[in-house]
Amino acid sequence: MTDLETQVLIIGGGATGTGLARDLALRGVQCILVEKEDINAGASGGNHGLLHSGARYVSNDPVSAEECRSEANLLRQLAPQCIENTGGLFVGVEGDDENYIADFPLLCSKCGIPIQEISREEAFDREPGISEKLIAAYLTEDGAIDPFKLSLENLAQAQSLGCIFLQHVKVIGFEIRKNRVETVHVLDTESGQQRLIKIDQVVNASGVWAAEVAALANIPIKMLYSKGSLLVTAHRLSHQVINRLRPPSDGDILVPGGTVSILGTTSVRVHSLDNVRPTVEEVDLIVDELAEVVPGLQEARYVRAYSGVRPLIQAQKSGDDRAVSRGFTVFDHTHDGLENFTTITGGKLTTYRLMAEKAADLVCKKIGISSPCLTLTEPLASVKKGKWTEPGLSPRVWLKEHASRKPILCECEMIPEDIIDDIVETIRNENGTSSFKAVAARSRMGKGLCQGTVCGMRVTSHLYEQGILHSDQGLVNIKEFLGERWKGERTVLWGEQLIQAGFKEALYCGLLDLEL
Amino acid sequence: MVIGMPNLDPLKCDLLVIGRGMAGMAAALFAANRGLSTVQVGMTGEIVFASGLLDLMGVYPIEEKKVWQDPWAAIDSVVGDLPDHPYAHLTKDEINASFVEVLSFLQKEGLTYCREEKYNSRMINPWGKTKVTYCVPKSMWSGVKALPKKPPCLIAGFRGLSDFSARQIVETLRHQWPKLRAAQIPFPDTSHVKEIFTGDILAQSLELSINRKKLIESLRKRVKDAEVIGLPAVLGMHHTDEIISELEEQIGVPVFEIPTPPVSVPGLRLNEAFIRGLSAKGVKQFPQNQVVKIRRVKGEEFVAIIGHKPVQHTLLTKGIILASGRFWGRGLYADRHRIRETIFDLPVYQPENRDKWHSDDLLESGGHAINLAGVEIDHLFRPLDSSGHPLFHTLFAAGSILAHHDWMRMKCGSGVSIASAYGAVKASLRLA
Ligand SMILES: Cc1cc2nc3c(=O)[nH]c(=O)nc-3n(C[C@H](O)[C@H](O)[C@H](O)COP(=O)(O)OP(=O)(O)OC[C@H]3O[C@@H](n4cnc5c(N)ncnc54)[C@H](O)[C@@H]3O)c2cc1C
Numbered sequence: 001m002t003d004l005e006t007q008v009l010i011i012g013g014g015a016t017g018t019g020l021a022r023d024l025a026l027r028g029v030q031c032i033l034v035e036k037e038d039i040n041a042g043a044s045g046g047n048h049g050l051l052h053s054g055a056r057y058v059s060n061d062p063v064s065a066e067e068c069r070s071e072a073n074l075l076r077q078l079a080p081q082c083i084e085n086t087g088g089l090f091v092g093v094e095g096d097d098e099n100y101i102a103d104f105p106l107l108c109s110k111c112g113i114p115i116q117e118i119s120r121e122e123a124f125d126r127e128p129g130i131s132e133k134l135i136a137a138y139l140t141e142d143g144a145i146d147p148f149k150l151s152l153e154n155l156a157q158a159q160s161l162g163c164i165f166l167q168h169v170k171v172i173g174f175e176i177r178k179n180r181v182e183t184v185h186v187l188d189t190e191s192g193q194q195r196l197i198k199i200d201q202v203v204n205a206s207g208v209w210a211a212e213v214a215a216l217a218n219i220p221i222k223m224l225y226s227k228g229s230l231l232v233t234a235h236r237l238s239h240q241v242i243n244r245l246r247p248p249s250d251g252d253i254l255v256p257g258g259t260v261s262i263l264g265t266t267s268v269r270v271h272s273l274d275n276v277r278p279t280v281e282e283v284d285l286i287v288d289e290l291a292e293v294v295p296g297l298q299e300a301r302y303v304r305a306y307s308g309v310r311p312l313i314q315a316q317k318s319g320d321d322r323a324v325s326r327g328f329t330v331f332d333h334t335h336d337g338l339e340n341f342t343t344i345t346g347g348k349l350t351t352y353r354l355m356a357e358k359a360a361d362l363v364c365k366k367i368g369i370s371s372p373c374l375t376l377t378e379p380l381a382s383v384k385k386g387k388w389t390e391p392g393l394s395p396r397v398w399l400k401e402h403a404s405r406k407p408i409l410c411e412c413e414m415i416p417e418d419i420i421d422d423i424v425e426t427i428r429n430e431n432g433t434s435s436f437k438a439v440a441a442r443s444r445m446g447k448g449l450c451q452g453t454v455c456g457m458r459v460t461s462h463l464y465e466q467g468i469l470h471s472d473q474g475l476v477n478i479k480e481f482l483g484e485r486w487k488g489e490r491t492v493l494w495g496e497q498l499i500q501a502g503f504k505e506a507l508y509c510g511l512l513d514l515e516l
Numbered sequence: 517m518v519i520g521m522p523n524l525d526p527l528k529c530d531l532l533v534i535g536r537g538m539a540g541m542a543a544a545l546f547a548a549n550r551g552l553s554t555v556q557v558g559m560t561g562e563i564v565f566a567s568g569l570l571d572l573m574g575v576y577p578i579e580e581k582k583v584w585q586d587p588w589a590a591i592d593s594v595v596g597d598l599p600d601h602p603y604a605h606l607t608k609d610e611i612n613a614s615f616v617e618v619l620s621f622l623q624k625e626g627l628t629y630c631r632e633e634k635y636n637s638r639m640i641n642p643w644g645k646t647k648v649t650y651c652v653p654k655s656m657w658s659g660v661k662a663l664p665k666k667p668p669c670l671i672a673g674f675r676g677l678s679d680f681s682a683r684q685i686v687e688t689l690r691h692q693w694p695k696l697r698a699a700q701i702p703f704p705d706t707s708h709v710k711e712i713f714t715g716d717i718l719a720q721s722l723e724l725s726i727n728r729k730k731l732i733e734s735l736r737k738r739v740k741d742a743e744v745i746g747l748p749a750v751l752g753m754h755h756t757d758e759i760i761s762e763l764e765e766q767i768g769v770p771v772f773e774i775p776t777p778p779v780s781v782p783g784l785r786l787n788e789a790f791i792r793g794l795s796a797k798g799v800k801q802f803p804q805n806q807v808v809k810i811r812r813v814k815g816e817e818f819v820a821i822i823g824h825k826p827v828q829h830t831l832l833t834k835g836i837i838l839a840s841g842r843f844w845g846r847g848l849y850a851d852r853h854r855i856r857e858t859i860f861d862l863p864v865y866q867p868e869n870r871d872k873w874h875s876d877d878l879l880e881s882g883g884h885a886i887n888l889a890g891v892e893i894d895h896l897f898r899p900l901d902s903s904g905h906p907l908f909h910t911l912f913a914a915g916s917i918l919a920h921h922d923w924m925r926m927k928c929g930s931g932v933s934i935a936s937a938y939g940a941v942k943a944s945l946r947l948a
Contacts, residue, residue: 280871284852407678417678457777460643461681465673465700472688475643479879486878493874494850499843505878505887506844507777510924511567512643515879516581 005198006032006164008363009184011171011213012206014044015147015349018154019356019375020205025161026374027364032197033155033163034186036170038441040151042207044349045441046308048230048264050241050255051075051083051143052350055090055115058107059100059247064327064348065111071351072141079380082150086256088142089126090115091293092245094133101136101245115140127238129294142241144257147349148441156383169195174202174217179339181217201340201363208273208311210345219336221343222314225271227307229278230264231286231492234301234449237261237294244293251289254297263290263297270309278305283491301496303449304488311345328355332362340366409462410455412448419443420459424468436460436481449497452485453504475514482508526830529553529800531944532820534807534859535839535847538566539915539933541790542614543837545621546941548797555831556794557802557822558840566930567775568749568782570629572615572650573603574636574927579882583648587636587931594928600920602932605895606939611931614938619651625789628654628757638663640746642680642776644688650931653782655749655756659772662744668695670742671774672735674703676713679777680748699738704730715781718750722759732766739767749773749782756785802829807859810836816909835910835944838862838891838899839937840917847917848890855889857917862899862907865892865919883925890919896943897936910947912940 008024010017013035021033035041051072054065076083092101108115116139123130123137130137155165166186172194173185184197206213211223236256244252255262266282283305291297313329328347333339344359357373364371406417423442436459439445445459446452456478463469469477482504493501508514530552533544540558547554573590575583577597584590588608595604603611612633619629629651631637636648637660652660662669673682682698689696703713705721721727735745745763751773752759763771775782795801805823813819818836822829840847840859849858850873855866866889867873873886891899891913898906899913914936916923923929 277876280869287852407676409678458678461678461684464681464684464687467683469684470687471690472644474684474688475645482878487876490874490876491870494852494870498850499846501874502843505884505924509879510927510929511775511777512641513645513647514643515881515925516575516583516645 003196003198004032004164006030006200007367008032008201008203009034009197009199010203010205012042012204012209013039013151013155013165013167014042014205014207015040015151015154015352016044016207016344016347016355016359017205018151018158019352020203020344020359021158021163021165022154023353023356023360023373023375024363025158025163026378027360027369027371029360029364029367029369031158031163032166033158034166034169034171034197036168036189038167038438039155040148040441042209043308043310044147044151044207046230046306047147047349048253048255048262049144049147049257050253050350051145052348053088053141053143054111054113055088055108055138055140055142056243056248056253058104058111058113061327062107062111064351065113067327067354068348068350069111069113071354072143074353074376075145075350076143078375078378079150079153081382082146082153082380084144084256084258086143086240088140088241088243089123090138090140090243090245091123091130091134092136093131093292094135096135096244096246098135100247104138104245113140127240127242127294129237129296130242131293131295133292136245138245140241140243142243144241144255145349146257150349150352150380152442153380153383157381171213171216176217176338179337181338181341199340201366202342203359203363204341204343205345205359207345208309210311210343212273214331214333214343217333217338217341219333219338219341219343221331224269224312224314225273226310226312227268227270227276228265228310229268229282229286229305229307230262231283231305232303232488233261233263234303234497235260237296237300242293244290249289251286254290254294260303263287273309276307276309277487278307278491280491302492303447303451303497304485305491306488313346327351328358330355330358330362342366409458410445410448412450412455413444415443415445415455417462420445420462421466424463424466436477437484440481440484446481446485450500451489451504452482453500453507456481457507478508479514482514526819526832527555527800528832529555530834530948531555531941532557532818532831532833532836533839534558534836535841535845535915536803537839537841537845537915537933538930539839539841539937540837541794542618542934543839543914543937543941544794544799545618545790545797546614546938547837547944548794548799549617550941550945552941552945553798555800555802555833557805557807559804559806559846566783566786567780568653568786569639569649569656569775570615570651570930570934571923571927572611572636572931574648574650576926578922578925581881585635585648587650588634594926598920600892602918602921602936603928605893605897606935610938610942611935614935615651615931617938618934621793622786622789625793626754626757627785627789630654630657630660640685640689640774642685642748642774644685646692648927653749653756653773653785655751655760655773655782656775657772658744658770659746659774662770662772666693666695667743668697668741669693669744669746670697670699670735670739671746672699672701672738673748674713674718674750675700676703677715677718677748677750677776679715680774685746685774697742701734701738704728704734714779715748715750715776716753716779716784719753719781719784722750722752723755728759728762732763735763735767739769742769744770744772746772746774748776749780750776753781753785753788810859812908818911834948835912837937837940837944838911838913838917839915839933842890842916845916855886857891860899860907860911862891863902865889883922887922887924888920891917892919896947897940898943910944912944914940
């Protein structure tokens with residue numbers, strides 16, 4: 001059992017944790033980031049990918065609305081490679097609350113959010129798929145953000161500045177002496193090995209798991225869980241983000257993401273964080289609701305659905321004063337009797353940078369470092385690592401480098417052999433195991449129409465030929481990979497996608513006997 | 517004259533077979549062999565995705581993963597528990613007779629299959645798992661023979677055939693068969709500039725002797741102590757058995773094929789043998805054509821419109837065998853709420869809602885409920901209406917569209933198709 005030591009231990013490799021690692025690293029603070037699964041295993045990998053203009057929150061949460069507005073502006077300048085500036089359209093249709101529609105412009109201007117009313121004709125011009133029942137349309141500055149690229153690039157820069165990243169490493173306990181955490185117990189979930197990390201400060205950035213992690217240090221955080229589900233179409237169905245012009249509700253938003261569109265979302269109370277999946281009922285609700293705005297969604301082809309869980313922080317006993325805003329919460333647990341323990345949770349992907357900044361400010365104050373936050377001005381460096389997650393990128397690169405092309409392993413997303421090799425190499429350099437799940441998290445592998453049917457087979461064979469897989473590891477890997485895809489597919493299997501799933505089962509069960 | 521139908525002299529036949537998968541092909545064969553004038557329509561069926569192996573009955577109960585050495589005993593077991601399984605409508609003699617007829621037809625068409633009549637055979641699949649099946653193309657038989665003895669064996673794959681990895685087979689089987697060895701060899705036909713091949717391209721290339729020569733050379737260099745060689749199933753499209761004999765003579769050890777994922781060459785060979793043999797028997801085939809409209813006219817006859825304008829045909833037929841397959845074959849189609857049969861809108865036995873179609877786990881040991889969905893039939897293979905009576909006197913159904921069997925999990929796909937086609941054709945003769 002090797003012991004590690006660090007100034008700051010960050011728990012959770014989502015947008016907040018990786019953003020915080022970068023922020024601290026830029027201030028010269030030495031840190032270790034531990035993640036129990038892989039990058040973006042939590043809400044950062046299960047969200048809508050909407051860079052909020054803030055317009056959605058103007059009625060019920062103006063603080064969040066303003067945070068979103070200013071952070072989105074910053075990200076557009078500092079991390080343009082992670083963002084598609086699609087623009088947004090808020091659309092009201094017959095039957096929607098006309099008072100809300102009437103109040104909308106004023107509410108936006110109160111939060112400093114620029115909008116522009118447009119005519120029916122212009123709305124149809126911009127988005128031909130919109131319903132004839134349109135009664136109001138406003139342009140906004142919403143956009144699409146690639147959360148995988150964002151986290152991978154934040155992490156890459158942090159690592160280049162000395163931050164250590166440990167994946168598949170879960171925090172399982174704290175050793176507390178007097179009013180301080182002295183050591184953190186972690187478990188390597190792949191090897192089963194336990195380790196101790198000596199720390200000066202701990203930041204709990206574990207998102208919806210924040211209460212569970214805090215409980216390990218006997219700190220109570222009152223939290224409720226709200227599951228949201230999303231649906232991915234086979235093709236991109238709009239140019240812009242389309243948002244239903246009504247108070248936030250289920251099935252309101254259609255976000256384009258590269259070559260696909262994402263529909264969402266729902267809000268369902270859940271009591272456990274295990275086995276969270278979308279249901280058939282949610283899928284039908286989302287399709288029916290959004291089809292009122294974009295009728296073609298009834299006939300569209302869907303490739304998968306997925307879910308994420310939002311943490312809902314309940315008012316703490318000592319009052320609301322520690323809450324920075326209703327959007328996110330920074331807890332200085334000095335108030336709970338632990339001086340060097342901080343929790344940051346809640347918020348949005350859009351505000352991840354601000355959350356990291358606030359948490360880093362507090363930690364720096366505690367360790368007496370006065371360097372200013374640099375993420376406000378320093379652009380996010382673009383690194384190779386994150387680049388294969390962008391939908392539609394591999395086909396573009398592939399077409400450009402046509403001359404030296406390699407065999408395509410994933411035909412839906414046009415991923416050639418050398419890109420897979422590239423990713424496997426990167427993971428190896430991070431001391432990770434090249435499970436398919438890890439490759440899939442870093443590329444578009446398995447995300448297309450066939451949902452891993454063909455690429456699953458080809459990547460397996462390829463990795464054996466490369467000497468990366470041994471004995472029956474391929475079977476273990478493919479089962480895990482297909483199982484992961486299936487979670488997303490199960491609820492959207494009708495029409496063409498059901499035919500596709502039948503082919504998958506015929507191949508993997510009928511021919512390959514994978515179930516036996 | 518039928519209102520709304522093209523005003524042409526209709527084609528006439530005794531039997532219209534809808535479907536070109538295994539069941540459609542077998543039905544057309546049985547009908548032609550019995551002197552029925554037969555027309556066959558449909559899109560290329562699941563058959564091109566078939567591995568070329570003919571399963572009869574391999575696994576039951578599926579949740580116990582019980583693999584049967586004796587397929588006939590497995591049939592007794594499944595029929596005992598599931599009285600609506602398609603095999604329940606047939607005797608074992610009939611099932612065997614249906615196989616005998618198909619196998620002798622294929623043999624005449626140059627495609628020889630081997631089987632142990634009473635038992636399943638075990639072979640290696642492209643992922644190095646061993647798999648039971650019933651009839652095996654002769655080109656794979658040496659592999660079946662080698663498996664129990666496990667002699668020193670070379671498995672070779674081709675660079676660029678990315679669906680097949682010799683190393684994967686060897687790695688996966690290593691503990692069971694330590695004397696397996698893998699090699700990856702360049703494909704002998706260098707006229708292709710592409711770096712990636714599909715099986716059918718390779719199979720066509722190996723029809724040329726110059727390419728075979730190079731293949732033989734590179735295998736000779738690598739054979740060493742191997743007593744048998746396994747290669748992906750791409751050894752020619754039309755002359756496989758001759759090609760294998762040539763390799764065996766020149767290299768000096770038995771050579772066998774291993775099935776590949778689709779596009780599967782043995783599946784293509786099967787498809788071609790059927791097309792060739794059926795047209796020789798006078799079956800009129802409308803490949804890549806669908807029935808666009810169908811209705812019953814006077815008495816028990818049907819009028820069918822085949823294909824799309826401008827090339828449309830009108831057909832008057834006494835009977836129909838519906839072998840249009842499942843979702844992939846488009847015999848069934850599902851929207852968000854319900855599964856439909858696409859041609860007659862026959863009642864479809866199905867789980868009550870979409871949430872019940874699939875299990876939470878793809879590889880769920882009990883299988884998915886939707887795979888038992890399909891058309892329910894009487895003992896004469898006639899689809900039933902909602903009150904349990906045959907819908908039409910001379911409409912029959914066969915193959916994977918039938919309810920109450922899960923061919924992927926039970927490993928009974930070809931068997932159900934061939935045997936139910938046999939049952940349907942016999943019933944149509946009885947009722948004619
Ligand atoms: C359905 C849904 C849709 C959303 N849509 C949007 C949107 O469109 N736009 C937007 O801006 N925001 C959106 N959000 C919000 C956004 O996704 C989250 O705010 C953001 O991703 C939170 O990031 P995080 O890093 O704080 O938490 P997470 O991403 O959840 O990261 C926490 C990490 O901690 C790890 N962890 C947990 N316990 C331990 C432990 N004991 N040891 C080690 N590691 C641990 C987890 O594995 C996880 O990776 C959405 C959220 C949901 C649920």
